Amino acid sequence: MREAAALTAIAVLDSMFAGFRSSLGRTGLIRHRHRDVLAHLRGLALSALLLAPVAAVALVDVALRGPRLAIYLAAGRAMLLVYLPFAAVVLLALAAYLVPHWQHRFLAAVVVLGPGTLARPLVALAGVAAAGWASRDALATTLALGAVCAALAVEPWAERRWYGRTGPPGGAVRRILGRCALPDSPGVSPPRSRR
Amino acid sequence: MRGVPRVLARGTGNPPPVEITDLLGGWDTSGVRRPVPVEATAARLAASGQHRAARLVRRMPARDGLLDPAAVDALLLRVHYELQRFEEELQLARRIAQTVAPWVAALRGERPVRVVDVGCGLGYVLRWLAAHDALGPDVELVGVDLDRRLVAHAAELAAAEELPCRFVAGDAFAPGVAAGDGTRCVMVSSGLLHHLPAGELPAFFAAQRELGVAAFAHWDIRPGPWSTLGAWVLHAARMREPVSRHDGVLSARRAHPAATLLDAARAGAPGYQVSCADGPAWLPRPLDVLRPVTGVREPAGTVRVRP
Known part of the structure; x- marks a missing residue:
């Protein structure tokens, strides 16, 4: 059952990071640690909700047909072969955030975490393919696909549910807008806002 | 062209x-x-x-x-x-603090030093500097942008976190808008220069010279194939808005090379020691994906011999 525990740990981490990503670029605050923690927990909760049916079907199947446990374990081992190296690289990059030098954080974000986010759906699907190849079982492969789809759905769902709005929390921008005077002087090379 | x-x-x-x-x-x-x-x-x-x-x-x-x-x-x-989220990942405010802090320290005296962010957008850089007290005491942080709505949001965000910085809608180079006593003013910007055609760059630097600013530092993307590739990957991974993705990659493609920026700064702001370096384009230098063109006003009476 170590396979199930390892896959669960990966799913927990992935869902928390997905929740975190969905929350970024929305409030504009500088100090957002407590909001980050909340976003992690929201991702975790959504993931639990989405993965519960997949886990339930697998558990019922094993309860009714005991020998099929070996099939699920083979599928899980194959998925771990794909996911563990990826997870190790990501965790190593995240460790750079514990280092005080901003250069390490920057390199971790640019060289590993950004490309890793882009590669994540492909890696997830590669895990499904590995599970199908190792188990040669339609139901196990379908459940693996269902689990991966659930994991990939966490970020867009969290964004739609909690982070669709852009702006400072409890904003009263309109009040301030009225106080922003625009001088008439044309000046030289009027600066524009950054893209 | x-x-x-x-x-x-x-x-x-x-x-x-x-x-x-x-x-x-x-x-x-x-x-x-x-x-x-x-x-x-x-x-x-x-x-x-x-x-x-x-x-x-x-x-x-x-x-x-x-x-x-x-x-x-x-x-x-x-x-x-x-974009603010992106700037956080690029550690933009830390980069700016690292460059500007020594200038501010040298200018510090009886009156406060002013740091002006030109084209500040949502004012992330200044709000970060304020939140982390990165430049020390007696520093006024002023953000300027033509977009009133962005300025209003910047002010609201600063108020939400009680940050000591202010934001003004207008032309940063117009007298009386932002620079105050230019001799105690440092002007910065980020991601602004590539919006200006090369022909307008000398006027951009000349405007700062006319204000008499003590120093300027304007960050932009170091152009080259690695920057373009990196911009594509990171924008595809991080940005949700298709417009952000499109404009982000194009920003990297149309960024001015260091030579163009240096020529413009020398032409527009004589009397300033200017610097900007790109290095070879084929060499991936992820830490220097953003680099500034800087200028520091030379003391009166300095005679420079141009090579």
């Missing part, structure tokens, strides 16, 4: 590519957003081969052939909020 990065000068006869937000963000001096005609904007983008960008513009909400101003405002805000 002199001054335009080579990659953008191919197929001469067509206008150079332009960012979508450059065509959406016009404000007149009375503070009213200029109307944006859908077809003319899409045609401008299509003329430079940006057909995907043209489709994005045609899909935006419009009335009577003009883009809906409320929708444009909302889009620009979303783009800038996403």
